[in-house]
Amino acid sequence: MSDPAAHQGPAASDVASAAENVEYRVAHLHDRLAAEELGELGVRAEIRADAVAITGTVPSAECRETLLRITHEELAGLTVHTDVVVAENTGPDHAEEL
DSSP: OOOHHHHTOHHHHHHHHHHHHHHHHHHHHHHHHHHSTTOOOSEEEEEETTEEEEEEEESSHHHHHHHHHHHHHHTTTSEEEEEEEEOOOSOOSSOOOO
């Protein structure tokens, strides 16, 4: 039986290769975020249409900047949308009224 992708020509194989490349790069980003100085597991990177969406919460503005730097390094040349929130971890400034 013949391979259907072979009948689609080189353009179809280029698209499939590009998609696999994006998936690989996103997986590598996940690995770096979990393993490096950030150790950030509360952030998600998902492929959505022709872009990568980065979402989640980080503990500080410094962590957010590190996340954005690593994302830029790993996903250079791709469209990336970020929705990363810095968690508010300061104490309350007044007593709660009950």
